Amino acid sequence: MAYNGGPMTEAMYYVLLALMHPNHGYQLMHAITEVSNGRLKMGPGTLYGVLSRMQKDGLISLSEDDGRRKTYQITSEGEHALRTEYSRLKSLIQDGNILEIGDENG
């Protein structure tokens, strides 16, 4: 099942975010922890699964492959998907504002 533009999993979203700077496996795990401000510690199994799936879907590509270590980068398609997801999430937050107003009223 290729990515069809629907809501991303949290893992996909953060991997794409982290790959705005090309990176490879182990360091990528740290980069994800960093961009999520320490909130998300992604396991290697999950990361590897997301990477191979998104590579197949064309959201990311290999920028370098010296045979041992693969460096991934986001593709323009991936960046587009990421930005679409970002606006979707932003709308989600904006629409959720009524909760804050509700709190103020209460």
Added chain:
Amino acid sequence: MDKTVRKLRPSDYWRIGEHESWFQDMAAKGFHLKKMGLRFAHFVKGEPKKMRYRIDVTMKKKITPEKIEMYEDSGWDYVTGYQYFQVYSSPVEREAPELHTDPAEQSFTLRALDKKLVFIVVIVVVALLFIIGMMSAIWFLDGTPTFVLVDGFVVQQTIVSILIVYLAYISLQAAISIRALRKDLIEGKPINHHAPWKKHYRLNSVLAFLFTIVAGLSAIVPFGQLIKSDTQTLPEGNLDLPIVRLADVEQNPALVRGESYMIDDVDWGNRYRYNWSPIAPIQYESDENGVVPGKMWGDGSGEYSPSINTRVYLLRVPALADNLIADLIKRFNYEYSDDDFVEAKHADLDLLIVHEEDEIKEVFASKGKAVIYVRYYGYADINLVIENIVDKIKLITE
């Protein structure tokens, strides 16, 4: 050298959590997983150690070095792989991060396996339906299941069918389990790495034992039949076999052997065959044809040429004898109705059924484990046939 210990695996390969939990418990007892076989896991005996084990699923035969490295960097060492499963381990004190932190993402790793298992189930079920159709035709189309059982020529196919039923059950269970696991993961329920495995251990051991026995039988039975069955030309003289001979019934010194044809050096009109089956370890079948030169059939249709056909079975259990006779009547009764077969009494036989119509004389007799069926075509008295049967049946019952 490290000592390798083999242990029967506790559960079916698709119960991922149970396998992880088992490997962990084994390591705590000093058995460290080295390799997985089809039924046995190989462990290296060492110091007891608190370990964590995780099983990953991929359909790819070869795991990329990148993956192994990525896992290693995080503290997970590759142990071994079997089929679509790879095992990684990490000592507890290393505090490696969990391999899969997102159950929904992990469910994606099961998708290809899920598809493949469903595909296998479809194929196995189609094969199963074919086999069930075929086997029920063999067993029940004639309505003579006891004869089929005793004769034994379909025993091996039946055992193989049972194995295929078992395989169908296993593959269906695998497909359902993986589908359920995937659903749990999608819903955010992670795999239980400490799933209790003891319950399935016992069940699996029993099933594995039975499977081995059944598979072994299916291999031995046809060899038994091959070794013990043979067809030979019936000698003209006396033969120490429980077969009713034409000369004994005819009691005519002028009787000579009839003309026949040869196949593989066997006179097909005058032959005897011995056979073996698990239910009837001693079986004989014979055909004999004779001619009395100069004597004509009553209707003038040619020289008098009587013939006799005998079938002898020594059963393992006498309880089958009555059913076997009923089936023999059904199987070899080409044109007569059941009413033509009349039960008679004989002091030396448990059951005696006769059928006489002009030159055709048929006798079905049993005593204990022995069953004899004789079909005689000629002018001799049917009581002669019966007395010969009584003599012959003594040969195998005494």
